[in-house]
Structure formats: structure tokens, C-alpha cells
Amino acid sequence: MLSLTLREVSLALREGRISPTELCRKCLNRIKKTQHLNAYITVTEELALKQAQEAETRLLQGADMCVCISSILCRVIGVTVPSFLPLGAPKGPLDGIPFAVKDNFCTENIKTTCASKMLKDYAPPYNATVVQKLLDQGAVLMGKTNMDEFAMGSGSTDGAFGPVRNPWSYAASYTEKTGAVPESDWVVCGGSSGGSAAAVASLTSYLALGSDTGGSTRNPAALCGVVALKPTYGLLSRHGLIPLVNSMDVPGIMARSASDAAIVLGILQGLDMRDSTTVAAPSSPTELPEHFDVKNICVGIPKEYHAPGLSEETLMQWSRVTDMFERAGARVEQVSLPHTQHSIVCYRVLCHAEVASNMARFDGLEYGLRSKVDSSTEAMYASTRHEGFNDVVRGRILSGNYFMLKQNYQHYFVKAQKVRRLIADDFKHVFSSGVDVLLTPTTLSDATRYSDFTQEDNQTRSTQEDVFTQPVNMAGLPAVSVPTALSRRGLPIGLQLIGPALQDKKLLSVAQWIEQRVGFPSIRDSSESRNETGVTKREQTSAV
Amino acid sequence: MSAFNFSFTAGRTFRGVSQKLIQPSFKTFTKDRYSISNVGNFHRRRNSRLPTHITNVTRLFSTHTHNPKVPEAPTWEPVSEDQLPQPAQIPADLVDKLERLALVDFRTKQGLACLENAIRFADQLHVVDTSGVEPMDSVLEDRALYLREDAVQEGDCAEELLQLSKNTVEEYFVAPPGNIPLPKKEDRAAMLKHSEF
Numbered sequence: 231m232l233s234l235t236l237r238e239v240s241l242a243l244r245e246g247r248i249s250p251t252e253l254c255r256k257c258l259n260r261i262k263k264t265q266h267l268n269a270y271i272t273v274t275e276e277l278a279l280k281q282a283q284e285a286e287t288r289l290l291q292g293a294d295m296c297v298c299i300s301s302i303l304c305r306v307i308g309v310t311v312p313s314f315l316p317l318g319a320p321k322g323p324l325d326g327i328p329f330a331v332k333d334n335f336c337t338e339n340i341k342t343t344c345a346s347k348m349l350k351d352y353a354p355p356y357n358a359t360v361v362q363k364l365l366d367q368g369a370v371l372m373g374k375t376n377m378d379e380f381a382m383g384s385g386s387t388d389g390a391f392g393p394v395r396n397p398w399s400y401a402a403s404y405t406e407k408t409g410a411v412p413e414s415d416w417v418v419c420g421g422s423s424g425g426s427a428a429a430v431a432s433l434t435s436y437l438a439l440g441s442d443t444g445g446s447t448r449n450p451a452a453l454c455g456v457v458a459l460k461p462t463y464g465l466l467s468r469h470g471l472i473p474l475v476n477s478m479d480v481p482g483i484m485a486r487s488a489s490d491a492a493i494v495l496g497i498l499q500g501l502d503m504r505d506s507t508t509v510a511a512p513s514s515p516t517e518l519p520e521h522f523d524v525k526n527i528c529v530g531i532p533k534e535y536h537a538p539g540l541s542e543e544t545l546m547q548w549s550r551v552t553d554m555f556e557r558a559g560a561r562v563e564q565v566s567l568p569h570t571q572h573s574i575v576c577y578r579v580l581c582h583a584e585v586a587s588n589m590a591r592f593d594g595l596e597y598g599l600r601s602k603v604d605s606s607t608e609a610m611y612a613s614t615r616h617e618g619f620n621d622v623v624r625g626r627i628l629s630g631n632y633f634m635l636k637q638n639y640q641h642y643f644v645k646a647q648k649v650r651r652l653i654a655d656d657f658k659h660v661f662s663s664g665v666d667v668l669l670t671p672t673t674l675s676d677a678t679r680y681s682d683f684t685q686e687d688n689q690t691r692s693t694q695e696d697v698f699t700q701p702v703n704m705a706g707l708p709a710v711s712v713p714t715a716l717s718r719r720g721l722p723i724g725l726q727l728i729g730p731a732l733q734d735k736k737l738l739s740v741a742q743w744i745e746q747r748v749g750f751p752s753i754r755d756s757s758e759s760r761n762e763t764g765v766t767k768r769e770q771t772s773a774v
Numbered sequence: 775m776s777a778f779n780f781s782f783t784a785g786r787t788f789r790g791v792s793q794k795l796i797q798p799s800f801k802t803f804t805k806d807r808y809s810i811s812n813v814g815n816f817h818r819r820r821n822s823r824l825p826t827h828i829t830n831v832t833r834l835f836s837t838h839t840h841n842p843k844v845p846e847a848p849t850w851e852p853v854s855e856d857q858l859p860q861p862a863q864i865p866a867d868l869v870d871k872l873e874r875l876a877l878v879d880f881r882t883k884q885g886l887a888c889l890e891n892a893i894r895f896a897d898q899l900h901v902v903d904t905s906g907v908e909p910m911d912s913v914l915e916d917r918a919l920y921l922r923e924d925a926v927q928e929g930d931c932a933e934e935l936l937q938l939s940k941n942t943v944e945e946y947f948v949a950p951p952g953n954i955p956l957p958k959k960e961d962r963a964a965m966l967k968h969s970e971f
Contacts, residue, residue, distance in 0.1 A: 355934040463913050477912050506919045507912075536845040538852065549841040556841070564843045571850045575898045582892065586876065593877075595947050597938040606954035609965060611877045616966050624878045625885060629892040631876040645899050647909030652902070654910060689888065693895070706913030731913075 232256060232433040233754045236490035239436060240323045243289065250289065250326030254282035254370055257328040261372065261434045267395045269428035271333050272341050273373035278328065281370040285326035288368065292320045323493050325368030330429040330438040333374040334381055335361050335481070336470040340371075344472055345389030346379045348592050348599045348618030358470020359502050360439060360481045367497055372435045375425030380589070381441055381474045382622050383688050384449055384695035386424025387680065390620065394424040396454055396677050396721075397432035401753055403720030410679075417677035417721060420450035420695070423482065427454035430484050431753060437494055440482040443474045444577055444692070445672075445699025447482025448711035452672035452724030455713040455750065459483045459491045459738065460699075462731045463706030464509035466495075467502035475584040476507075478703040488710065488742035492518045495734060514735045522739040524560040530665035531562065534570035537697050541675035543717045548671050551714060551725055554747055555669070565665060567656040572649055573701040574693055579633055579646035580704075585623075586630025592618060622688045654705040661730040667740050668728040670698055672711040676721035698726060708734040710741040714748045722750070853898045862893050870959050877956075879966060 231239065231248060242248050261273055320326075331337060334344045336354035343349045357365065365371065378388045387393040398404055399416035408415075419428050423440025427450035430438050440447035442460040451458030459482065466481045473479055481498070485491045499511035531552060536545065556562050594600035594614035601613035619627070633642040660668070673695060683691065702709040708731070711724045725744070729737035840846055869886065873879050880886050932945055941948040957965060 352938065355931065355938070501920070503922055506921075507914060509914065509917065531843050533845045533849045536848050537850070538848040540848065545844070545846070546838060546840075549844045550838060552841040552844050562843055564845075569902065571852075572899065572902050575896060578892070579896050579899065595939065595949055596935070600940040603965060604950040605965075606956075607949050607952045608877065608954065608956040610950045612873075612879065612956060612962070613966055615878050616881075619878065621881070621885065621888075624881070625888045625892070627876050627878045628872055628880065628885070629889050631872050632889060632893065633896065635872075635875075642896055642899065644909050645904060646896075647911065648904035648907040649899055649902050651907055651910035652904065654913065687888075689892065 232260060233486075233752050234436075235487045236327060236436045236485060236493060237323070237487075240325075240327060243285075243326050244320065246289075250282040250285040250370065251279065253326065254278050254328060257372055257434050260432070264397065264432045264434060267397055267428050267432055268392050269375055269394055269425040269432060269434070270330070270373040271343055271345065271376050271389075271391050271425070274340055274371050277340070278370050278372055281365075281368075282326060285320075285368050285370065288320055288325060321366070321368040322497070323367075324364060324497065327369050327437070328372045328435045329364055329369045330372045330375050330426055330435040331361055332377055332381075332423050332426045332438070332440045334377065334441055334472045334474075335374075335439060336472070337361055337371070337374065340374065342374065342472070343390070344380050345377045345391055346618060346620070346623070347390050348614075349472075349597075350390065350599070352598050354470075356470065358481075359467040359504060360498050361470065363498050364439075364494075369437075372429070375423070375429050375438060377425055378422035378622075378688075379620050380472075380585075380623050381422040381443060381446055382585070382626060382692075383421045384445070384692045385418040385678075385680075385683050385688075386421035386428075386450065387418055387683060388620060388622050388688055393680060394419045394421075394428050395680075396420075396424075397428055397753060398455065398677065398721050401720065403716055403751070405720075407718065407720040414681070415679055418453070418680050418683045420453035420673065420677065422446040422450075423484070424450045424454075426484050427451050427456055427458070430454070430456045430486060433753070437483065437485045437490060440484055441471055441474070441479060442482040442699075442703065443479050444581065444696045444703055447484060448672050448699050448709060448724075448726060449695055451484055451711045452713065452726075453677040453722060455716075455722030455724070455753065456484050456486060457488050457491055457713070457741065457745070458485075458711045459495060459734065460702065460709045461495060461499065461734050462509075462708045463703075464507050465499045465511060465708075465732070465734065467498075467500075467505040467508050469502055469504040473588050475581050475703075476588070477580070477584065478706075480703075488712065488738045488745055489518050491710070491741075492516065492735060492738045495738070499734075509732075512732050512735075518735065518739050518742050522743045524555060524558045524740070524743060527666040527740065528561040528563060528664050529555045530565040530660055530668045532565050532567045532570065532660070532668055532670060534567050535670040535698055537571075537674070539674045539694060539697075540671060541717075544671045544673070544675055544723050547714045547723050547725060548669070551669060551744060551748070554744070563665065565660050565663075565668070567653075567660060567701070569649065569652045569656050570701055573653050573704060574697055576646045576649040576653065577696070577700040577704060578693070579642050580650065582626045582630035583633050583643050583646075584630070585626045586628075586634065589619070589623065589627050594618075625689065650704050653701055657701075657705045657707060657728075657730075666729070667737060670726045670728065672698060672724040672726040674698075676717040676719060676723050702726075702728055707731055708737050710737050712741045712744050712748075713750045714744065715750060853901055857901050858894070858897045859900065861890065862897075864890065864893075873959075873962075874956055879962065 335358040338357045396417045396419045426438035426440040429435045431454040447458045483494045496516040502508045593611040599618040603613040709728045713722045713724045936942045
């Protein structure tokens with residue numbers, strides 16, 4: 231039950247095969263069993279059970295009779311049972327479905343820490359818009375997930391509550407192929423939304439919200455073997471998302487399949503009065519087409535995305551999926567995005583500058599940590615920020631301030647803004663020349679061992695890991711990461727699809743097409759390792 | 775394990791500004807269709823070194839013919855040192871100024887080294903020709919952001935907001951005395967050392 235997709239479990243709820251409270255309890259138990267992954271900062275057990283109970287009441291009120299009769303009729307006629315029957319009180323496809331939220335989204339009266347000492351006791355008085363929308367649909371909040379501090383990082387290793395472990399570190403596919411011992415050889419999740427990816431991958435929730443500024447949703451999704459959508463900038467409201475880089479941040483959606491992500495996108499997209507940078511959602515059907523015909527599309531392969539350091543296995547996956555498209559009749563062309571190489575530099579400068587500005591709000595006065603030093607306002611601010619921020623955050627604030635000094639502003643910041651336009655224009659040219667979607671790798675390789683990952687500092691790692699993902703944020707375009715295969719080490723590899731602005735649904739349709747053909751194994755199939763009680767995971771999960 | 779080493783060590787040389795150029799990798803498949811990697815000055819890995827089950831997997835992968843539209847080798851190299859201007863020196867008074875502006879301290883020499891690296895990395899921007907290009911503030915620049923009616927719709931939540939602060943009196947947030955400049959650098963270190971960390 232836990233390894234089903236959102237659609238499948240939603241149907242199971244509607245058909246009465248499992249109740250929302252049972253499902254909620256299963257997920258909560260699974261969270262307890264996978265505590266060693268450190269995916270959650272806060273688990274909202276009581277709230278989740280309460281919400282599940284409410285969902286159950288709604289389902290029961292929805293008159294099981296109607297549901298049963300309709301589903302029996304459908305089966306008799308031979309029509310697919312729709313996943314959402316609009317009779318009765320259930321709110322929609324997400325009613326009763328457990329979900330997780332990255333800890334930089336505000337949740338009313340629930341600790342929202344951004345994995346930082348600065349906000350470790352902060353409980354916002356409101357819900358972020360995207361969280362509110364999910365709750366309004368009846369989804370059940372499991373908890374707030376772990377991340378890199380203030381979303382700065384690409385490994386989910388630099389938060390105040392410890393690093394997140396990739397659930398695949400414990401799968402037989404990894405331990406048997408490499409002889410690794412999970413306790414010492416566990417691999418990172420990627421970041422900065424590592425906890426969200428781990429939550430979905432470890433089967434404790436069916437969808438999770440992350441945030442994507444430079445790849446923070448797609449990177450961990452690729453390393454944890456789940457689907458992630460970075461929507462077009464402005465499609466999802468950022469109200470309640472504690473900002474990192476206002477001009478690039480978007481809430482990201484992580485789920486087990488492209489069609490799940492499409493369901494969630496349909497619910498979350500749209501104008502929000504509270505976020506003036508939102509745009510109207512294009513009107514399109516909520517469901518993805520079952521059979522997408524790729525003969526009608528042109529897939530672009532941007533040659534600059536073979537960057538130094540790309541692993542041969544990821545390259546092979548890239549080539550394999552390109553072959554699939556060609557064999558199925560799609561037009562495939564090699565294209566060029568000439569300024570790709572400079573994108574990461576540009577991203578760094580703009581990111582640091584905006585971070586310096588956004589982090590200025592943390593002074594201890596109105597919320598968050600407050601230092602005991604009170605000789606003067608300035609002294610209090612300085613020591614609060616000294617205590618509350620880790621080195622990564624402080625480093626970025628300082629370099630951001632450097633780039634924005636009067637003597638440097640034109641030379642670095644404005645220059646970076648000009649390069650940003652060149653990068654956005656590269657994409658514009660390619661998409662206006664007949665290309666419908668771009669296919670690229672998501673990360674350089676599969677997940678790295680934590681002990682190796684920490685050999686380099688956060689900034690170096692981000693520079694390496696974000697190379698394929700951040701140009702998309704600079705241009706504000708939608709992108710999807712789809713897991714395609716396991717590497718030789720038994721760890722997931724993902725590929726990225728990039729589309730023109732506001733064509734998120736089409737992008738997800740292509741992602742679904744790939745998904746249907748690559749045969750990516752579920753973590754349950756790859757997991758035969760024994761746990762402490764000696765029961766094999768397979769036996770355990772089959773009882774779920 | 776070779777794929778792992780390939781990506782890790784190649785990643786290592788690919789720092790913000792690499793000291794030497796990375797050699798583009800040669801064709802990654804030999805005539806016998808066994809995949810190997812050779813980047814720069816790393817040893818060619820022989821298949822005899824690979825454990826059997828990995829070799830079997832390699833054989834499975836090696837039946838794949840590389841698609842010609844996907845480039846087999848990296849198509850660019852990191853910007854080399856000699857293309858960049860002189861490294862910026864950060865004098866002590868600039869360090870002090872930054873700490874005052876940001877109200878964040880460098881803490882250690884490593885912090886300063888971090889900044890120098892960041893600047894060096896950002897210097898790479900200058901190899902790009904941006905003559906005649908307008909700076910881009912936002913990807914939504916071609917739209918007019920909508921404005922709503924200028925009517926009060928919500929608010930009145932002063933109490934909830936005051937609850938979040940550690941030090942309040944009635945409707946006020948309490949701050950320590952203002953208009954006092956930050957202590958001098960030497961005294962700051964002492965102040966921060968005594969604060970909880």
C-alpha cells in the first residue's frame with residue numbers, strides 16, 4: 231500500500247480498501263522505522279491523525295453506496311474507474327493522502343525552522359498558500375522535512391538538525407552491488423530538499439513540497455529516484471515560502487510519478503493575491519493523456535550539458551532515452567545553449583546578492599533567535615546573526631554584500647544580470663526554433679557517499695552539483711526530473727526535461743512517456759535487506 | 775566503482791577555477807565494447823580489476839551504442855586562470871566594512887578565504903561579452919503585475935505577531951539602545967566569544 235502512487239492510493243481510499251486513519255498510521259509507523267534517515271525535523275503525529283479522521287468522516291458521508299455502485303458499473307461496462315468520483319463529500323483526489331512539506335514553508339503553529347538555529351523555535355501564525363491549498367483538499371500533513379540550512383546547499387548535509395540519509399543507502403541494490411555497510415557508507419540525498427525526497431522515496435508520504443532555487447527539488451529527486459517538477463516561475467505562489475532568491479525561487483513538487491505531480495500541480499497553480507509575482511495558470515485538462523504521441527514533438531539535446539565531470543553512466547542514460555525518442559518517431563536534434571558554462575557563475579553572484587538582502591530580516595527583534603547581548607541594537611543584531619547562522623549562510627551573506635558594494639555593483643551584480651539575460655535568451659531561441667522539450671542529465675552522477683561528499687566545502691559542491699539545474703531557474707522555465715535507471719552502484723540516476731514557460735503539463739506528459747518505458751524499479755523491489763528484527767523488508771512491505 | 779571514482783575525482787579538479795585544464799575524455803568504449811574511463815592523468819582501468827558481478831553489468835551496459843546526437847565528451851572546459859584578471863585583495867578595512875554592513879562576522883581566516891574564492895569564481899563573468907545587453911531583473915519583466923483594489927481585506931493580527939518576539943512591551947517590540955556604533959573589530963571578537971554559540 232505504501233509504495234503505490236498517489237492516484238492508486240486515492241482510488242484505494244475511495245473504494246474502501248483502506249481507510250484514511252489506517253493509511254495515516256501506516257505512514258507514521260514507517261516514519262518511526264526510518265528515523266535513521268533523519269528525513270523529518272518535525273513529525274505532526276496528532277495533527278495528522280486528526281486530519282485523517284476528518285477525511286475518513288468525509289469519505290463515509292460521501293455515501294459508500296454511490297461509490298460502490300458507480301465503480302461496479304464502471305467495471306461491468308469495462309470503463310476505467312475514475313480516480314475521483316464527484317459524488318459525496320470527499321474533497322478531491324488528495325483527500326486523506328499523507329504529504330510532507332519542506333521546513334522552509336510556513337505552517338500555522340507548527341515549528342518552521344529552515345534547519346537553522348535562527349528559527350529553531352519559530353512557529354508561524356499562518357500557512358503558506360501552497361500548504362493551505364493542500365490542506366483545503368483534505369491532504370494529511372505528516373511533518374516538516376529536513377533540508378540544508380536556509381536551502382543553501384546541494385546535499386542536505388548542512389542543516390542544524392543533521393544530514394539526511396538517502397533511503398537507497400539501505401536498499402539491497404546498493405549494499406549488495408558494492409558491499410557497502412550502510413552505517414558508514416550511506417549516501418547523501420542531494421539538496422537542498424533532501425528530506426522531502428527521502429520522505430517520498432522511503433514511502434512515508436505520497437507527495438512532498440520542496441523549494442527549487444537552483445535545482446533544490448530536482449537534484450535530490452534524481453538521487454532518491456522520485457519525480458520532481460520545478461514549475462514555471464510564478465505559477466505557484468511563494469507566499470509563506472521563506473525566501474532565498476526572490477527572482478528564482480519556486481515551490482517544487484515531488485511525487486512517485488509524473489501523473490501524481492500533475493494532479494498536485496493542478497491544485498496548487500494559479501494567481502494568489504498575496505504573491506504579486508504569480509501568473510495565471512494556463513487552462514488545460516488536469517489529467518495527463520494516457521498515451522502521449524511523441525511523433526509530434528521535437529526533442530533538443532543541448533550539447534553544452536555534457537559538462538566536465540559527467541559520469542559515464544549518466545551519459546549512457548542520456549543516450550539511451552534519446553534513442554527511445556528517436557525509435558518512437560520523435561524528431562531529435564542537437565542544439566546549443568552557448569552560455570551554459572557561465573550560468574553557474576552568474577547564478578552564484580545573483581544568489582549571494584539576493585541572499586544578503588533576504589537574510590537581513592533575521593535580526594532577533596520580531597521573531598526567531600535573539601542573543602542575550604543587549605549593549606546596543608547593532609551588537610544584538612550582530613551576535614544574534616553570529617549565533618543563528620551557520621558558516622555557509624554567513625559566507626553567502628558576506629560575499630553578497632561584497633558584490634553589492636558601490637564599487638562592485640556594476641562590475642559584478644549588473645554584469646551577472648546581463649549574463650542572466652543571455653542565458654534566458656539562449657533558451658528562448660532554442661524553443662522558438664521548433665524544439666518542444668530539452669533532454670539533459672539532472673546531476674553529474676549518482677549519489678555520493680557522505681564521507682566523500684563532505685571532503686569538499688558546501689560552495690564547491692553546490693557549484694558542481696547545480697550545473698545542469700540552475701540555468702532553468704535563471705530563465706524561470708519549468709523542468710522535470712525523472713528517474714530512469716539504477717547505476718552500477720545500485721543508486722538512482724535521473725534525467726531532466728526542460729520546457730518553455732507555462733507548458734508544465736506538456737512537460738509532465740513527456741515525462742510520463744519516459745516513465746512508462748524506462749522501467750525504473752521501485753525501492754521495495756530493490757530492497758531485500760534484513761532489518762534488526764530479522765524480517766526481510768520484502769516480507770515487511772508486502773504486509774503493508 | 776570506476777564510475778564513482780570518475781565522477782568524484784573529475785569533480786575535484788572541476789573547481790570554480792581549475793588550476794589546470796581538464797582533458798576531454800576520449801571515446802569511452804573500446805573496440806571490445808567494455809566501457810572504461812580516462813580523464814586527464816588517471817590510469818586506464820582494466821576490467822580484470824572489476825568484481826565479476828560488476829563486469830556482468832558492464833557487459834549489459836556495453837551493448838548500448840552511443841547516440842550520436844548526445845556529445846560523448848565534455849563540450850567545454852572551465853575558464854583557466856590566465857583568462858582572469860588579478861585576484862582581488864581584501865584589505866582589513868574592507869573586511870571591517872563588510873562585517874558592519876552585513877552585521878555578520880567572518881569568524882575565522884577560512885571565512886575570508888571563502889570570500890576570496892567566491893570573488894575569484896565571480897571574476898569568470900568577465901570573459902563573457904555583454905556589450906549591448908540589458909540587465910535582467912526578473913523573468914516576468916514582459917508582464918504587468920496585477921494590482922488589487924486598495925481596500926483593507928485582512929490584518930488586525932498585532933497580538934499574534936507580538937507573540938513571536940522574545941521581548942515586547944504592550945504593542946512594541948523592545949530593542950536595545952540604538953545609535954551606538956558596533957564595537958571596534960578587536961572588541962567585537964570578545965563580545966561574540968561571550969555570546970552563546
